[in-house]
Every structure is written in C-alpha cells, then in structure tokens.
Amino acid sequence: MNLTLVVWRQSGPNETGAFKTYQAKDVLPEMSFLEMLDFVNEDLIKAGDEPIQFDSDCREGICGSCGIVINGQAHGPLQGVATCQLYMRHFHDGDVISMEPWRAKAFPVVHDLVVNRSAFDRIIQSGGYTSAKTGKHAEANAILVPKEDQEAAMDNAACIGCGACVAACPNASASLFTAAKITHLAMLPQGQVERARRVKRMVERMDLEGFGNCSNIGECRAACPKEISIEAIAKMRSEYLRALGSTEAKED
Amino acid sequence: MSTIQLDSKIPSGPLETMWERHKGDIKIVNPANKRKYTIIVVGTGLAGSSAAASMAELGYNVKSFCIHESARRAHSIAAQGGINAAKAYAVDGDSVHRLFYDTIKGGDFRAREANVHRLAEVSTSIIDQCVAQGVPFAREYSGELANRSFGGTQVSRTFYARGQTGQQLLLGAYQALMRQVDQGRVKFHPRQEMLDLVLVNGKARGIITRNLETGALERHEADAVCLATGGYGRIFFLSTNAMNSNVTAAFRAHRRGALFANPCFTQIHPTCIPVSGTHQSKLTLMSESLRNDGRVWVPKRAEDRLKDPNQIAEADRDYYLERRYPSFGNLVPRDVASRAAKAVCDEGRGVGQSGLSVYLDFRDAIQRDGKHVIAEKYGNLFDMYHEITNENPYETPMRIYPAVHYTMGGLWVDYNLMSNVPGLHVLGEANFSDHGANRLGASALMQGLADGYFVIPYTIGNYLAGNTFEKVTTDHAAFAEAEAGVKAQIDKLLAVGAKGKRTVTDFYRELGKLMWDNVGMARNEKGLKATIEAIDKLHQEFWENVKIPQGRGLNKELEMAGRVADFLELGRLMAYDALDRKESCGGHFREEMQTEEGEAKRDDEKFAYVAAWEYQGAGKNPVLHKEALTFENIHLAQRSYK
Ligand SMILES: Cc1cc2nc3c(=O)[nH]c(=O)nc-3n(C[C@H](O)[C@H](O)[C@H](O)COP(=O)(O)OP(=O)(O)OC[C@H]3O[C@@H](n4cnc5c(N)ncnc54)[C@H](O)[C@@H]3O)c2cc1C
Numbered sequence: 090m091n092l093t094l095v096v097w098r099q100s101g102p103n104e105t106g107a108f109k110t111y112q113a114k115d116v117l118p119e120m121s122f123l124e125m126l127d128f129v130n131e132d133l134i135k136a137g138d139e140p141i142q143f144d145s146d147c148r149e150g151i152c153g154s155c156g157i158v159i160n161g162q163a164h165g166p167l168q169g170v171a172t173c174q175l176y177m178r179h180f181h182d183g184d185v186i187s188m189e190p191w192r193a194k195a196f197p198v199v200h201d202l203v204v205n206r207s208a209f210d211r212i213i214q215s216g217g218y219t220s221a222k223t224g225k226h227a228e229a230n231a232i233l234v235p236k237e238d239q240e241a242a243m244d245n246a247a248c249i250g251c252g253a254c255v256a257a258c259p260n261a262s263a264s265l266f267t268a269a270k271i272t273h274l275a276m277l278p279q280g281q282v283e284r285a286r287r288v289k290r291m292v293e294r295m296d297l298e299g300f301g302n303c304s305n306i307g308e309c310r311a312a313c314p315k316e317i318s319i320e321a322i323a324k325m326r327s328e329y330l331r332a333l334g335s336t337e338a339k340e341d
Numbered sequence: 342m343s344t345i346q347l348d349s350k351i352p353s354g355p356l357e358t359m360w361e362r363h364k365g366d367i368k369i370v371n372p373a374n375k376r377k378y379t380i381i382v383v384g385t386g387l388a389g390s391s392a393a394a395s396m397a398e399l400g401y402n403v404k405s406f407c408i409h410e411s412a413r414r415a416h417s418i419a420a421q422g423g424i425n426a427a428k429a430y431a432v433d434g435d436s437v438h439r440l441f442y443d444t445i446k447g448g449d450f451r452a453r454e455a456n457v458h459r460l461a462e463v464s465t466s467i468i469d470q471c472v473a474q475g476v477p478f479a480r481e482y483s484g485e486l487a488n489r490s491f492g493g494t495q496v497s498r499t500f501y502a503r504g505q506t507g508q509q510l511l512l513g514a515y516q517a518l519m520r521q522v523d524q525g526r527v528k529f530h531p532r533q534e535m536l537d538l539v540l541v542n543g544k545a546r547g548i549i550t551r552n553l554e555t556g557a558l559e560r561h562e563a564d565a566v567c568l569a570t571g572g573y574g575r576i577f578f579l580s581t582n583a584m585n586s587n588v589t590a591a592f593r594a595h596r597r598g599a600l601f602a603n604p605c606f607t608q609i610h611p612t613c614i615p616v617s618g619t620h621q622s623k624l625t626l627m628s629e630s631l632r633n634d635g636r637v638w639v640p641k642r643a644e645d646r647l648k649d650p651n652q653i654a655e656a657d658r659d660y661y662l663e664r665r666y667p668s669f670g671n672l673v674p675r676d677v678a679s680r681a682a683k684a685v686c687d688e689g690r691g692v693g694q695s696g697l698s699v700y701l702d703f704r705d706a707i708q709r710d711g712k713h714v715i716a717e718k719y720g721n722l723f724d725m726y727h728e729i730t731n732e733n734p735y736e737t738p739m740r741i742y743p744a745v746h747y748t749m750g751g752l753w754v755d756y757n758l759m760s761n762v763p764g765l766h767v768l769g770e771a772n773f774s775d776h777g778a779n780r781l782g783a784s785a786l787m788q789g790l791a792d793g794y795f796v797i798p799y800t801i802g803n804y805l806a807g808n809t810f811e812k813v814t815t816d817h818a819a820f821a822e823a824e825a826g827v828k829a830q831i832d833k834l835l836a837v838g839a840k841g842k843r844t845v846t847d848f849y850r851e852l853g854k855l856m857w858d859n860v861g862m863a864r865n866e867k868g869l870k871a872t873i874e875a876i877d878k879l880h881q882e883f884w885e886n887v888k889i890p891q892g893r894g895l896n897k898e899l900e901m902a903g904r905v906a907d908f909l910e911l912g913r914l915m916a917y918d919a920l921d922r923k924e925s926c927g928g929h930f931r932e933e934m935q936t937e938e939g940e941a942k943r944d945d946e947k948f949a950y951v952a953a954w955e956y957q958g959a960g961k962n963p964v965l966h967k968e969a970l971t972f973e974n975i976h977l978a979q980r981s982y983k
C-alpha cells in the first residue's frame with residue numbers, strides 16, 4: 090500500500106518545528122508501524138535527507154521507549170498496544186497518517202518525535218519505592234499475600250512509563266502514571282510502612298514537574314497500552330486524603 | 342608476546358563454604374571511608390541498577406550511565422518467563438546443589454564450578470530482596486509464592502510475575518536506584534554512551550561518553566569502573582534483543598586490554614515467532630514457559646507440510662522432542678530444542694511458507710485444562726502472537742522457529758567479577774562467567790541480580806581497600822588521549838558518511854546474515870574461514886562506503902554506525918573462536934563433531950577451558966589465553982536428556 094505521512098520535524102529542543110509530508114511507497118501489511126518508519130528512513134538517508142528521529146527499543150510493548158501521536162491518538166488507533174505493537178494491516182492504501190511527539194510542558198521535545206520523560210523518573214525518585222536496602226530480609230514466604238492483592242498490585246505495576254496517559258490528557262496530567270505506582274505498592278504488605286509519605290511526596294512532585302490536574306476525562310485510560318484502570322486515580326486521591334491525617338507524612 | 346597471566350582467584354577449600362569464607366577473608370572499606378570512593382557503573386539493566394543501588398546504599402559515590410532515556414528502559418525489562426532460585430519450597434528434590442548441578446550440566450561443562458555454586462547459593466536471597474521491594478511475584482491461593490518449571494531441569498524453581506518478570510524485577514532495582522538518586526548518592530546520566538575506557542597507570546579510572554542528545558563528549562573519572570552493558574546478540578541483526586543492545590562498551594574495553602572470553606557461545610532460543618520477511622527489524626520471543634503445556638511437532642511426511650495442521654491426523658505427526666528425548670520431552674534445554682527444530686526443517690518437514698518453522702500446539706492442553714486455564718497462564722503471549730502473525734493460537738497451533746537470544750560469552754572476569762584490567766569489573770550478561778556454553782532458562786535474571794545485589798558490593802570493597810589510588814582528575818593526559826581517539830572516530834564516520842553509498846542498516850543486515858548462516862546454529866570449518874574473509878572485506882568497505890546523516894546532535898544513525906563498526910570486529914572474533922573450538926558443546930555446534938544420531942560431541946580432553954582472547958588490532962588474529970576448567974564436585978559426563 091502507498092501512504093502519505095505528515096510528520097512533525099524539529100531539529101532540536103530550542104528549534105521551531107513544523108509538519109512535513111512524505112510519501113511511503115510499497116508498505117506491507119505485515120510490517121509494524123515502526124518498521125514502516127525504518128523503511129521510510131532508509132529512503133530518506135539514501136536521498137541525503139535527515140531521517141525521522143524516534144525512540145524505540147524492545148519493539149514488543151514493554152520498555153516504554155516508543156510513543157507517537159498517530160492521527161491524533163497516543164500510540165495510534167488500536168486499544169491496549171504501544172506504537173511498536175501496531176501493525177500496518179490496520180491501515181489502508183491511500184491513507185494519510187499524521188505523526189506528532191508527545192505534547193506536554195513536562196515532556197520537552199528533544200528532536201522530531203523524541204521527547205524527554207525524565208520527569209517520570211523524578212516522580213519515582215520522590216517516593217515510588219520501598220526503602221528495603223540490599224541485604225537480609227524476611228524469608229519471602231514469611232509474609233503471605235492474598236492472590237487477589239498480588240493480582241491487583243500487578244495490574245498497576247504493569248505500567249511501562251511510556252507517558253501516553255500524559256500525551257492523551259487535555260490537561261497533560263500524570264495522574265494515571267503516578268497513581269499506578271502508588272496503588273501497586275499500597276496493595277502489598279511491603280508497601281504499607283511508607284504508604285502515607287510516599288503518596289504525599291509523589292503527588293507533590295507530580296505537581297512540581299508541571300503536569301496538569303486530573304479532571305476525570307478518562308483519555309489516559311483509553312490511551313494506556315497496558316489498560317491500567319482509572320480506579321487507580323481514585324485510589325491515589327483516597328490515599329492522599331488518608332496521608333494528610335497521618336503523622337508519618339508530616340515528618341517531611 | 343603478551344604478558345597477561347590469567348588468575349581466576351578462586352579461593353581454595355571446599356566449594357560449599359567457599360563464598361562464605363571468601364566474604365570473611367576479603368578486605369573491606371570502613372563505612373566512613375566509603376564516601377571517599379567513586380564508582381562508575383555503566384548500564385542500568387538488572388545487573389547495573391542493582392549494583393549501583395547497592396553500592397550507593399553502602400555509602401560509595403556512584404555515577405550511573407545508560408544509553409536509554411531512563412534507567413527503566415534497559416533491555417532487562419523485556420524478560421518474560423521468570424527467575425530461578427533454589428528455594429526448594431516444594432518436595433520435588435530441589436536444593437542449592439541441584440541448581441548448581443543443573444547449571445553446570447546445562448552449560449555443558451564449560452562454566453566455573455566456583456562461580457556457579459555461589460550463584461545457586463545467593464539465588465534464594467534474591468527472591469527475599471525482590472519481595473521486600475514489592476515485586477508482585479505470582480502467588481498461590483494460600484498467599485505463598487508460585488513456581489513453574491523451565492527447560493533443562495526436572496524441578497519447579499522458577500519464580501515469575503505473569504509474563505513480565507524482567508519488567509517487575511527491573512522496576513524493583515530501578516526504584517532502589519532512583520531512591521539513591523534522590524538521596525544524592527547516585528549521579529544519574531541517561532542518554533550517555535560510553536565510547537572508551539580510560540586507564541591510568543594500568544588501572545581503570547574513567548570513561549569517555551557521548552551525550553546522545555547533544556553529541557558532546559564528556560570525561561568521567563572514578564576509582565573503579567563496572568560494566569553492566571548487556572549481551573551482544575544483536576550482532577546477528579535479527580534477534581530477540583532490544584534494538585539498541587550492543588557490544589560497544591565491552592568491545593572498547595577489549596581494545597584497551599580486557600580479554601573477551603568464549604565469544605562464540607551464543608544462545609539460539611527455540612521458541613520465537615518465525616521470520617516473515619526482509620522488512621523485519623527484530624524477532625519476538627514466545628516464552629519458554631509455553632513448552633510446559635505446548636507440544637512441539639512437525640508432519641511426519643514432507644508433503645504434509647503446507648496442510649492445515651488441524652487436518653493432520655495424530656498418526657501423521659512427529660512429536661520429535663518427545664520421541665528423541667523421552668525423559669525431558671518438550672522441556673529439553675534450549676540448544677537441544679533449537680538444533681532439533683533445525684534438523685526437521687533441514688529434512689524438508691518445516692511448516693509455513695518458508696519451511697522454516699515448527700508447530701507448538703496447545704490443543705491437548707486446552708482439552709485437558711480448559712481454555713480459561715491456558716488463557717490465564719499465557720493469555721498475554723497468545724495475544725501478542727495473534728497481533729503479530731494474525732493467527733489465533735487457541736485455534737491453530739503456533740508456529741515457532743529458533744532465534745538468537747542471549748550471549749554466554751563476554752568479557753573475562755575472575756571470581757571477584759574483575760576483568761584482567763585492574764579496577765574494571767563486569768556484571769550481568771556482559772561477562773562470561775556462569776552459563777558455560779548454554780544458559781538455562783530463567784538463569785540470566787538470577788545471574789544479573791546475583792552479580793549486582795550480592796557479589797559486587799563485597800568484591801568491590803576488596804579491590805578498593807587493597808589498592809592505593811592517586812588522585813586523578815579528568816585533566817589527566819589519559820582522558821585527553823581517550824577523548825581525542827573517540828572524537829577522531831566520530832569525525833571519520835561522518836567524513837566517510839558524507840560521501841558513502843550504503844546505509845548502516847544495509848551493512849548491518851549483511852553482517853547479520855553472515856553470522857546467522859555460518860556462526861549460528863551449526864558451524865563448520867569451511868564456513869567459518871569464509872566468514873572471516875567476508876567480514877574483513879565488509880569491514881573495509883564499511884569504512885569506505887557507509888552513508889551516515891551528518892547531524893552532530895541527536896543522530897541515531899551515527900550511534901548505530903559506531904555500534905556496527907564494533908560488531909564487525911566482534912563478528913570476526915566470534916568466527917575465530919568458533920573455528921578454534923573443534924568440539925561441539927552447548928550452543929556451539931561444530932558439524933564435524935557429532936554422533937551418528939546428530940547429538941553434540943564434546944571433547945573434554947582438548948577443550949575443557951575458557952578461551953580468553955586478547956585484542957591485537959582490527960583485522961588481526963587475536964591471541965588466545967586459556968583458563969583450564971576443573972570439575973571436582975560434578976562428574977564430567979556427556980550430557981544426556983534422553
Ligand atoms: C525477550 C527476552 C526475554 C528474556 N527472558 C528471560 C527470562 O525470562 N529469564 C531470564 O533469566 N532471562 C531472560 N532473558 C535474558 C535477560 O533478560 C538478559 O540476559 C538480562 O536482562 C541482561 O541484563 P543486563 O543487566 O546484563 O543487561 P541489559 O538489561 O541489557 O542492560 C544493559 C544496560 O547497558 C546500557 N548500555 C549498553 N551499552 C552502553 C554504552 N555503550 N554506554 C552506556 N550504557 C550502555 C543500556 O542502556 C542498559 O541500561 C530474556 C532476554 C530476552 C531478549
């Protein structure tokens with residue numbers, strides 16, 4: 090199939106960007122979306138043009154590196170997949186496909202479709218952990234964890250940190266990302282001790298990084314490649330209220 | 342002639358208490374002095390993140406580097422199946438000794454007993470550590486941890502978190518690392534590629550990096566350097582490894598004198614989605630855990646190979662693993678399963694259009710346990726397969742074929758995980774240490790975390806306390822010299838790249854095909870010799886005719902060009918090593934060395950050693966150093982899974 094690509098090009102963080110149009114010829118339906126871009130880039134390079142810069146690594150939806158807003162949707166039209174898991178069989182000959190980087194104040198554009206998501210790292214730094222240092226700990230089976238709790242923790246721990254939730258949100262809120270980590274740890278006995286301090290610090294950090302507020306629109310859930318439930322955000326709110334009354338969080 | 346003396350520093354005395362005794366004997370740095378030392382850790386996968394976090398917790402200053410945008414994106418994140426540990430919760434006969442035994446045997450007697458025993462010992466602490474971090478391992482209804490079994494073993498000792506074990510373990514280590522960044526003990530440098538190792542008076546004292554966003558070169562000094570930069574499977578172009586996995590950091594250290602051990606020991610994983618065309622950029626693994634319930638087969642007759650598999654009668658199917666290896670069946674180790682798949686395809690019985698795949702069939706498991714049980718265990722893998730191939734594995738058997746997955750070879754290290762270059766330590770897949778000629782499933786995660794959490798925090802202290810360190814700053818001439826070398830290489834790439842005609846990918850693909858055809862699942866003298874010649878030619882052409890876009894800032898083609906340049910040299914080294922090892926063992930199958938039934942023929946008399954190669958310059962034959970392997974605790978025996 091032949092496609093028209095309308096791609097955001099920006100040669101550096103402080104440069105002004107613009108959309109440019111390219112023709113992609115002889116695209117095969119069994120190509121992945123990123124393989125289609127590889128293919129287009131090969132031609133650009135051969136023609137002496139600058140290839141389109143984009144991030145990717147695992148190409149199986151787990152590392153969270155890739156992320157393109159395709160036709161206005163973060164990670165494209167398919168539910169529950171990252172950009173790298175999208176296949177060209179979902180497109181048709183003659184389609185016009187637009188591609189933009191994640192857009193959010195807290196995710197500055199580095200180059201073309203590449204953005205800097207280190208704000209997510211800083212949210213984790215502020216409290217997204219248990220403080221269990223390397224060493225001797227309780228025997229792993231000494232503390233039982235009900236299967237349901239472990240499953241619920243895992244549902245939230247599955248977040249790949251891609252930032253699609255931020256890109257999809259009209260307020261560029263990082264609530265789903267932050268809430269997923271808070272919920273993961275709040276569901277487990279090992280996460281109890283620092284529970285109040287964690288939520289307080291992480292929510293404050295999220296605000297400090299320049300992410301917007303959550304106004305319950307739900308676009309984050311629709312874009313999330315791991316389909317993390319928006320209930321996490323409700324959980325984060327209740328955890329936060331609980332923390333306000335806790336002595337543990339006041340020490341900070 | 343070279344003056345290198347290989348000393349594996351294996352402590353004397355009985356194996357069972359060796360590590361405990363060693364920990365008691367080695368030097369330690371007192372708590373107040375730890376903050377006076379700086380350690381560079383390159384890589385933030387399981388090995389790098391766990392090492393950096395643990396050493397920072399002890400009080401050292403740590404500088405952590407990765408090429409990714411965030412530490413959490415390291416290739417370890419993609420590991421699916423699980424992590425082994427000798428917890429022996431069940432009454433199935435597991436123990437530290439059995440894990441040790443399985444790993445040595447699985448590695449076809451080409452790993453060091455001392456290292457492997459230590460690995461088995463600390464495996465249990467890893468699980469405790471991860472649980473304390475909040476890793477949501479799968480559980481039983483009792484609330485206790487669940488296990489599953491993996492290839493090459495007869496016990497169930499694999500811990501897992503759905504199909505995302507690597508992700509959950511890495512997030513645990515990453516979070517510990519981020520905590521240390523917050524506490525100011527780790528300075529984190531993402532999107533920085535190490536391009537050279539800096540030696541001062543023979544000791545590793547720093548690195549040169551390129552900032553991948555701006556293109557600027559940077560100098561970083563330290564008292565010791567740890568490389569945890571992963572494996573080199575991407576040399577084959579198509580592999581299950583992440584796109585950016587590479588050998589550059591390790592290879593540049595090799596050029597500076599670090600020996601590269603057993604480079605030809607690569608693992609071809611039996612259960613991957615087959616190649617479908619030349620557009621493909623990577624291959625996708627279907628977790629080995631699928632072999633617990635899936636049965637592998639091809640048609641008995643070649644003329645049935647394009648028939649609808651569901652129409653092929655039971656009597657016309659050849660469940661060749663169950664037939665050839667009745668006691669392990671579908672759970673034979675990876676090298677055995679891969680070669681068996683190649684053999685049936687070579688006989689013309691491979692299925693699919695290309696004839697290069699075999700069936701992995703869940704029909705019987707679905708009939709036995711019900712679809713919902715299979716879906717609960719493997720749902721995400723089935724969905725992934727469906728999305729990629731457009732075929733539904735609940736209804737029609739999966740098609741799989743072996744693909745490059747892991748590299749057992751790597752930089753040579755001693756028992757303390759230090760290379761022959763003083764101060765340069767190597768952790769995780771980047772070193773050669775524990776898996777011999779074949780790695781068992783779920784053992785890489787175990788080794789990465791063992792190295793990072795429970796070995797290097799002790800042994801680094803021994804090195805630091807046992808040596809004196811002159812003050813070195815980045816103004817030192819050695820830094821200037823190394824930076825100039827890196828700059829010259831980048832300038833040269835861009836200069837050639839401005840006029841060249843062939844893209845980096847074009848060279849890369851050609852190298853990958855040479856490696857897969859001749860240094861892949863089966864190797865022979867003629868092919869290996871021809872490959873060395875072909876690579877030499879390709880290498881030369883690369884430096885005359887590669888085309889590279891000219892951007893000095895973020896330029897992924899330029900990054901890849903530097904990595905392919907190193908892969909070209911490594912490819913030659915791998916072929917050379919494979920040529921030299923005239924035996925078949927583990928993942929290294931020399932066609933000249935096989936039994937009548939097509940099983941690998943090892944030669945312990947001549948080849949029970951680690952081949953550690955010393956660099957002599959591009960296109961020049963390396964010099965071999967041998968570390969003899971002795972087996973005192975396990976009887977050297979021909980491996981059998983029959
Ligand atoms: C698809 C897949 C599934 C797997 N499943 C399992 C499994 O179930 N169980 C199991 O035990 N093993 C599994 N493995 C193997 C296992 O995942 C790896 O061996 C292991 O994760 C390697 O960890 P590592 O820390 O050594 O390196 P990696 O995780 O590869 O990390 C390398 C790090 O080095 C950095 N780096 C690389 N080069 C440079 C440079 N020049 N400068 C700076 N930084 C650099 C990278 O940014 C990264 O942070 C699997 C592998 C694959 C491919």
Ligand code: FES
Nearest residue numbers: 146148153155173
């Ligand atoms: S490339 Fe890893 S999630 Fe897409």
